[in-house]
Amino acid sequence: MGTTASQLDKDLLSEYQELTFLTKQEILLAHKRFSELLSKDERNFENTRVSMERILTLPELKSNPFRERICHVFSTSDQKNGSLTFEDFLDLLSAFSDSATLEIKSHYAFRIFDFDDDGTLDCGDLEKLVNCLTGETDDTRLTTDEMRQLINNILEESDIDKDGTVNLSEFQHVISRSPDFVSSFKIVL
Amino acid sequence: METDPVFFTDRSGRITSNPLLDQLPSYQSLLYRRKSSASSNKRRNSSRGRLGSSSSGKWGMSTFTRPLEKQKSQVTEQQPIRELAKPMAEKRRDKTQRLEEAQELSNWRQWRRSSRRYLRRLKDDTQEWLSSMKLWRGDIHLIEGMFGTGILSYFSFLRFLVVLNLIIFLIKFIFVMFPIIVAPYASGNITYNLNDAGVCSVYPSSARRGLVIFHEHITDLLSGGGFLEQTYLFYGFYKVDKIHFTNVTYNLALAYLLSTIAYLSLSLIWIVKRSARGFKRNLVQDEDRFQSFCNKIFAGWDFCITNENAARLKRSSLLYELRTDLEEERIKQKIADRTRKDKCRIYLIRLILNLFVIGVLAGCFYSIYIATVFSQEAQMTKVNFIVDLIYEYLPSIVITVANFITPLLFSVIINYEDYSPAFEIRFTLMRCVFMRLTSIAVLLFSLWSQITNCEKECVCGYNHLLYSCWETRVGQEMYKLTIFDFITIVAVTIFVEFPRKLLVKHCDCGLAKWWGQQEFAIPQNVLEIVYGQTICWIGTFFCPMLPAICTIKYFFIFYIKKVSLIKNCRPATRPFRASSSNFFFLGVLLIGLALACLPVTVSVAQINCSHACGPFVNFNTSWEVLPTTVSQLPSGAQNLLFALSSEAFAVSFFVVTCLAMFYVIALAGAHKRVINQLREQLAMEGRDKRFLIQKLCQAQRLSPVRSPVSKSQPRRGSRSSPSYHTSFSSNFNEGVFLAHSPPDSSTHV
Numbered sequence: 001m002g003t004t005a006s007q008l009d010k011d012l013l014s015e016y017q018e019l020t021f022l023t024k025q026e027i028l029l030a031h032k033r034f035s036e037l038l039s040k041d042e043r044n045f046e047n048t049r050v051s052m053e054r055i056l057t058l059p060e061l062k063s064n065p066f067r068e069r070i071c072h073v074f075s076t077s078d079q080k081n082g083s084l085t086f087e088d089f090l091d092l093l094s095a096f097s098d099s100a101t102l103e104i105k106s107h108y109a110f111r112i113f114d115f116d117d118d119g120t121l122d123c124g125d126l127e128k129l130v131n132c133l134t135g136e137t138d139d140t141r142l143t144t145d146e147m148r149q150l151i152n153n154i155l156e157e158s159d160i161d162k163d164g165t166v167n168l169s170e171f172q173h174v175i176s177r178s179p180d181f182v183s184s185f186k187i188v189l
Numbered sequence: 190m191e192t193d194p195v196f197f198t199d200r201s202g203r204i205t206s207n208p209l210l211d212q213l214p215s216y217q218s219l220l221y222r223r224k225s226s227a228s229s230n231k232r233r234n235s236s237r238g239r240l241g242s243s244s245s246g247k248w249g250m251s252t253f254t255r256p257l258e259k260q261k262s263q264v265t266e267q268q269p270i271r272e273l274a275k276p277m278a279e280k281r282r283d284k285t286q287r288l289e290e291a292q293e294l295s296n297w298r299q300w301r302r303s304s305r306r307y308l309r310r311l312k313d314d315t316q317e318w319l320s321s322m323k324l325w326r327g328d329i330h331l332i333e334g335m336f337g338t339g340i341l342s343y344f345s346f347l348r349f350l351v352v353l354n355l356i357i358f359l360i361k362f363i364f365v366m367f368p369i370i371v372a373p374y375a376s377g378n379i380t381y382n383l384n385d386a387g388v389c390s391v392y393p394s395s396a397r398r399g400l401v402i403f404h405e406h407i408t409d410l411l412s413g414g415g416f417l418e419q420t421y422l423f424y425g426f427y428k429v430d431k432i433h434f435t436n437v438t439y440n441l442a443l444a445y446l447l448s449t450i451a452y453l454s455l456s457l458i459w460i461v462k463r464s465a466r467g468f469k470r471n472l473v474q475d476e477d478r479f480q481s482f483c484n485k486i487f488a489g490w491d492f493c494i495t496n497e498n499a500a501r502l503k504r505s506s507l508l509y510e511l512r513t514d515l516e517e518e519r520i521k522q523k524i525a526d527r528t529r530k531d532k533c534r535i536y537l538i539r540l541i542l543n544l545f546v547i548g549v550l551a552g553c554f555y556s557i558y559i560a561t562v563f564s565q566e567a568q569m570t571k572v573n574f575i576v577d578l579i580y581e582y583l584p585s586i587v588i589t590v591a592n593f594i595t596p597l598l599f600s601v602i603i604n605y606e607d608y609s610p611a612f613e614i615r616f617t618l619m620r621c622v623f624m625r626l627t628s629i630a631v632l633l634f635s636l637w638s639q640i641t642n643c644e645k646e647c648v649c650g651y652n653h654l655l656y657s658c659w660e661t662r663v664g665q666e667m668y669k670l671t672i673f674d675f676i677t678i679v680a681v682t683i684f685v686e687f688p689r690k691l692l693v694k695h696c697d698c699g700l701a702k703w704w705g706q707q708e709f710a711i712p713q714n715v716l717e718i719v720y721g722q723t724i725c726w727i728g729t730f731f732c733p734m735l736p737a738i739c740t741i742k743y744f745f746i747f748y749i750k751k752v753s754l755i756k757n758c759r760p761a762t763r764p765f766r767a768s769s770s771n772f773f774f775l776g777v778l779l780i781g782l783a784l785a786c787l788p789v790t791v792s793v794a795q796i797n798c799s800h801a802c803g804p805f806v807n808f809n810t811s812w813e814v815l816p817t818t819v820s821q822l823p824s825g826a827q828n829l830l831f832a833l834s835s836e837a838f839a840v841s842f843f844v845v846t847c848l849a850m851f852y853v854i855a856l857a858g859a860h861k862r863v864i865n866q867l868r869e870q871l872a873m874e875g876r877d878k879r880f881l882i883q884k885l886c887q888a889q890r891l892s893p894v895r896s897p898v899s900k901s902q903p904r905r906g907s908r909s910s911p912s913y914h915t916s917f918s919s920n921f922n923e924g925v926f927l928a929h930s931p932p933d934s935s936t937h938v
Binding site: 015017018021023024025059060062063064066074076088091094096099101103104107109113126129130133135140142149153157158161162163174175178179180181183185186188 | 276278281310316317321330338482491494496499500505507508515868
C-alpha cells in the first residue's frame with residue numbers, strides 16, 4: 001500500500017474516500033501537493049516520510065503559529081520528529097476539512113493545544129497557547145497580570161470539576177458551545 | 190523505553206502505578222477501551238502484563254468486561270470509521286475487522302450495512318457536486334486566506350444576496366412575465382382590462398414625441414421615465430386581466446399578488462433557516478457574556494490564513510481584542526463602584542445626548558420629506574438636463590448625505606456617554622441601522638402623502654391629475670434609489686479609496702499619517718447592502734424587474750469590493766468574529782425585511798390602486814382580487830378557507846402556540862437548574878476523590894504494599910511524577926494527573 005509514481009490507483013482512492021472526510025478532488029489535490037514536496041527519486045518509493053521542515057514550507061502551514069504542534073500530533077513516526085507520510089497528511093487534511101465532525105476537530109484541537117502532551121491543558125499549556133496567538137516577541141505578549149487574569153477567566157468558564165486543568169471532556173464541552181470553532185478550524189488546500 | 194500511552198512516565202522514566210488505584214472503575218473502563226481497540230501487539234502485551242501483576246486485578250476486570258465490550262461493539266457498529274480519531278493505519282485495521290465481523294452477521298444485517306454505506310457515499314457525492322457549483326469559490330478562498338473568516342462572512346453574505354435576488358426574479362418572471370410573453374405562441378387569448386368610464390382611467394402617455402435629443406435618453410434611463418415607463422420594467426405595463434389558453438384561464442392579477450406574497454415569504458424562510466444554525470449555538474449559552482474568552486482563545490486563530498502579512502495582522506488584532514476585553518472587565522468593576530453623584534451626572538449627560546441624537550434624526554427625516562415633496566413638484570416643469578437630473582435624484586442625494594454624516598456624528602457622541610466598549614459598538618451600530626432603514630420609510634411616507642393629497646376630495650382615492658399611475662411613480666423612485674446607490678458605491682471606491690491609498694503610500698505628511706489607510710469597516714458595508722436589499726424588496730411589487738437589476742448590481746459590487754479590499758484596505762483593528770457577524774447580518778436583514786413588508790402591505794390593502802394601469806384596474810384595492818377569486822371557488826373550498834380565516838380558528842391557534850411556548854420555556858428552566866446542580870456535584874465529587882486518594886497514598890506510604898512495581902514508590906517525592914489517577918493543582922507532593930481519557934485513544938464513550 002502506498003503511492004505509485006504519479007497517480008493513485010482507484011481502489012486506494014476509494015479507500016481513502018471512505019476512511020477520511022475528503023472528497024475525491026481534494027485527495028487528488030493533496031496527492032499532487034505532497035508529491036511536489038518530494039524529490040524526484042523519493043517519489044518512486046512507497047510510504048516516504050517527509051521531514052517536518054519540508055512540510056512547513058507549504059503555504060497553508062507556513063504562517064500558522066501551531067504548525068509544529070500540528071506536525072507532531074499527526075505524525076506516526078517512531079522518532080517523534082514530526083515527519084509525515086502521505087497517509088498522515090491525509091489524516092491532517094481530513095481533520096481540518098469542512099465536513100469533519102465537531103468531535104474529531106475538538107479531539108485534535110485538544111491534542112494540538114496540549115503542548116506538553118500530558119493529556120490535560122494546565123496553566124503552562126494555556127500560557128503557551130496565548131503566546132502563540134499573540135506573537136512571540138516581547139512587545140506582543142500580555143503582561144503577567146493580564147495573562148493571569150485571562151487564564152483565570154478561561155478556567156472559570158471551562159473547568160467544571162475545578163481541578164485547575166482542562167481535560168478532554170471539558171474541552172469538548174466548551175467547544176460545543178463555541179460558535180466560531182467550526183469555521184476557524186479549517187484548512188483547505 | 191516505549192512510552193506507554195495509558196501510564197505516563199515520571200521524569201526518571203519509571204512507570205509508577207498503584208495496585209489499589211488500578212482498580213478504580215474509571216481507570217478500568219479506560220483500559221478496556223484501549224485493549225479492545227486494535228492496538229499494537231507490544232502495547233497489548235505490556236498492558237496485559239500489568240493487569241496480571243495486580244492480584245485482584247483480574248477480578249476487578251471481569252465484572253466490567255462484558256457490559257463495556259458490548260457497549261463498545263454497539264457503538265462502533267453505528268459510527269462510521271472516519272469519525273474515529275485514529276491514524277490511517279489503525280482505521281484500516283478497524284475496517285478489515287469490521288468486514289470480518291460483518292461476514293458473521295445475518296444476510297439482512299449485511300444488506301442493511303452495505304446499503305447504508307452506499308447511501309452515505311451518494312450523499313457525499315451530491316454534496317461535493319453542489320459545493321462545486323457554488324459561485325465565486327476561488328475568489329472567496331483567496332479572501333479567506335488573506336483576511337480571515339470575519340471579512341469572509343461579508344462576502345459570503347453578498348453571495349447569498351445575489352442568489353436570493355436571482356430566485357426572486359425567477360419567481361416574478363415565471364408567474365407574471367412569462368405567460369404574457371408566451372401567450373401569442375401558445376395560442377392564448379389575452380383579455381385586457383376594460384376602461385372604466387370616468388376620469389380616473391385616463392393615462393396620458395409619457396413617451397417623448399418628435400425629435401429626441403440624445404441626453405434625454407440618458408435622463409430617461411437614469412430616471413425610469415420616458416421610453417422606459419411603458420415597458421416590462423414597471424407595474425403600469427401589466428394591464429392584462431386574464432389569459433385564456435386552450436384548457437385553462439390564467440388569472441394574471443391573482444398571480445401578480447400571490448407572487449408578491451411568495452417572494453416575501455420565501456425570503457423570510459430562507460433567512461431564518463440560514464440563521465438558525467448560528468442562533469442555536471448562541472442561545473444555548475447560559476452566560477451573560479456575549480463573547481466568551483474560551484471562544485476567543487480556543488477558536489481564535491483562523492487556520493485558513495495563508496498570508497504571512499495577514500497572520501501578523503491577525504496576531505496584533507487578537508492581542509488588541511484580548512487587551513480590550515480584559516480592560517472591559519476592569520471597567521465593569523469600575524462601573525459597579527460608581528458613586529450616586531457620578532451616576533446622576535452620567536445619566537444626565539446621556540439624556541441630553543440622546544435628545545440631541547433624536548433631534549438630529551428628526552432634522553434628517555424632515556429634510557428628506559421636504560426634498561421628496563420638492564422633487565415631485567419640480568418634475569412637472571423641465572428646466573435643463575443637469576438640473577432636471579438633480580431634481581429627480583434629490584431624495585436619493587439627501588438620504589445618502591444623511592447616511593454619511595450621521596454615523597460619524599454617532600461615533601463622536603458615544604465617547605461622551607461612557608458605556609463599556611462592546612456596548613458602545615453595538616449601540617452605535619443600532620443607531621446607524623435605525624437611521625438607514627427609517628429614511629426609506631420616511632421617503633415612502635412622503636410619497637404617499639403626495640399621492641393622496643388632492644386639492645378637494647379625492648375622486649379616485651388618489652390624486653389622479655398628477656399621478657394617473659401612482660404605482661409606476663413609486664416604482665420609478667425605487668429604481669432611482671437603486672441606481673444612485675450603485676453609482677455612489679462605485680464613485681466612493683474610485684474617487685475616495687484609491688486616492689487615499691495613493692496619498693498614504695506616497696506622501697509622508699502628517700495628514701496622511703493621521704488619516705491612515707482605509708479599514709474595511711464591515712458594519713458600514715453590510716448596512717449599505719442591506720439598505721439596497723430593502724429597497725429591492727419594497728420595489729419589486731412596483732417594478733418587477735428590479736430583482737434582476739439588483740442581482741447584476743450585487744454581482745458587480747462583489748468584484749469592486751474585492752479589488753478595493755485587496756488593493757486598498759487593511760483588516761480592521763478590532764476583529765469581527767464570523768459567528769457574531771452572521772448573527773448581526775441576518776438580524777439586520779430581517780429588520781429590513783420586516784420594514785419592507787410594511788409599505789407593500791399598505792399599498793396592497795389600503796391605498797386604492799390606480800384605475801388607469803396595472804392588473805388591478807377592475808378592483809378597488811389590489812387585495813380585493815383574492816376575495817373575488819375565493820368567491821368563485823367551489824363551496825367546499827370556500828367554507829374551508831372561511832373557517833381557516835375565522836376568529837375562532839385564529840384564537841385557538843394562538844392559544845395553542847402560547848401553551849407550547851410556555852412548556853418549552855419551563856423545560857429549559859428545569860434543564861438549567863439540573864445542569865447547575867450537576868456541575869456542583871461534579872466539582873464536589875472531584876474534591877472527594879482527591880481527598881480520598883491523598884489519604885490512601887499517605888496510608889500506603891506508612892505501610893508499603895508488596896508488589897513488584899511499588900519499589901519505586903518511596904522515591905516518588907518529586908512534585909511532578911505523574912501517574913494516571915488524580916490531579917492536584919500543585920499542593921501535594923504526589924503531583925498526579927486526572928486524565929479522563931488520554932488523547933491517543935478513541936474518545937467516544
